[in-house]
Amino acid sequence: MRAITFFWLAFGAAAYLMYYVYAIYLMDILIALLICIATYGLHNFISKHIRFPIIAALLSVAILVLLLVVPFFFLIKSIVVSATEINPTDFTHFIEGTKTQILSLFVSFPEIERKVADVLSNISASSILSYGLNFSSQLGKSSLNFIIDTGFIVVFLFFYFLYGKQAYEYILALIPFENTQTTDVLNEVTSVIKVVFYTSLVNIVLQGFAFGVMIAFFGYDGAFFGALYGFASLVPVVGGGLVWLPLAGYEFYLGHTKNAIIIALYALSICAVFIDNIIKPILIGIINKKILKTSVRINELVIFFAILAGLTSFGFWGIILGPAITALFISLLRIYRKQMTKESLDTPKSGEA
Structure with missing residues (x-):
């Protein structure tokens, strides 16, 4: 048996055992x-x-x-x-x-x-x-x-x-890439993670603040319910509905139908639609280009949908995992494209040899 073959067999076995030990x-x-x-x-x-x-x-x-x-x-x-x-x-x-x-x-x-x-x-x-x-x-x-x-x-x-x-x-x-290629991949993934992390924090604050200010007008604790709404906005599918729905239901029970309708419409239109689906993609672009000034070459909408997909697939931590996986995949595609272009340029055309 060749030494390299034995090495890869031993390495594969060791890698599997490492996964088995640390999988949890x-x-x-x-x-x-x-x-x-x-x-x-x-x-x-x-x-x-x-x-x-x-x-x-x-x-x-x-x-x-x-x-x-x-x-x-x-x-x-x-x-x-x-x-x-x-x-x-x-x-x-x-x-x-x-x-x-x-x-x-x-x-x-x-x-x-x-x-x-x-x-x-x-x-x-x-x-x-x-x-x-x-x-x-x-x-x-x-x-x-x-x-x-x-x-x-x-x-x-x-x-x-x-x-x-x-x-x-x-x-x-x-990593068996050129140093420039490896650095490009790591910088891309790192930059996307930073953009998503800070965008998510700002989005939590914006949604929580917007809901807290509104609900305070109805006599509720704006700081508490605003913070609660901000964290609830991270929950896939239901999001802030965990907060505004019980409050609107309670107002409806008290006979304040107008208040219940205002709470529901405000939460759905301003917090869920306007801030989460319109302002958030804009925030991604601002934080990326103006604040962090990263070299991310991935479209803001791709990052936005990566966040949604990550939340659906991984739950709370999918906010970071989804965009990180997406950025890694796109960066590897870029390396593959550059490598194929380089090989095609280095390969002599027929008749030139």
Whole structure:
């Protein structure tokens, strides 16, 4: 057996065993890497003022946790506390009153009223509470997994900040491309990740602020519901509906039909359509060209749809994964195209030999 054949067999076996051992952590490792890429500028800034690498890495991670993780868990805690304070009797009155309100809209249309009444007859406070308990149980399990994953991501993020430069140089030497090609790919992916990361943060703030200002006019806590709406906007498909729908339903139950309609129309038109689908692609272009001034050559709409696809496929973390995978694929296509062009130019035409 040739030495190179034995090497690749041994390497393949070792690679499989490595995957088997670390498979459970691969997603956390990848997400930590992408967050590190997006926020490495913060670590560079801190490293210029702090001489000790370990302290600089710890401080970088601590700042990101305070900015990104702590507010999220604070909101989750507030929601759980509010849910435990629900009075079953009051909730029953709320459901029955809402059903009465809905039926009152169809008094002039008896046939439609009967059909709506048949549908509403299957809805009761007890069935909703039962569903809510089951959902809370599943949410509790998911939240526990999310907390564990977040803990591992924080740990991996610390090591990326601490040894990032050495790892980057080592991996750069392993990739069998020309240095310029490898640098182009990595710069493209890195730039896209940064653009998406900061665009998502700005989008959360814009949607949360817009909804918070509006809902404050109806006597609700604008800061709390605005922050809640901002984070909810990241949830695939339903998004901010997790926030505005219950609030509009409660206003409708109170008999404030006009308020309920305003809340629903505002959330759907301004937050969901205008900010998320019109302003967001524009934000991507502004952050890319004006603020970060990156060398990204991928169209803003492609990045926008990559975010949507990533959210659908990977959930919350798909915001970064979708665009990163898309950028890597497009960059590799560019390398392939350049390589084929170069080979065609180097190949002598018939009759020239």
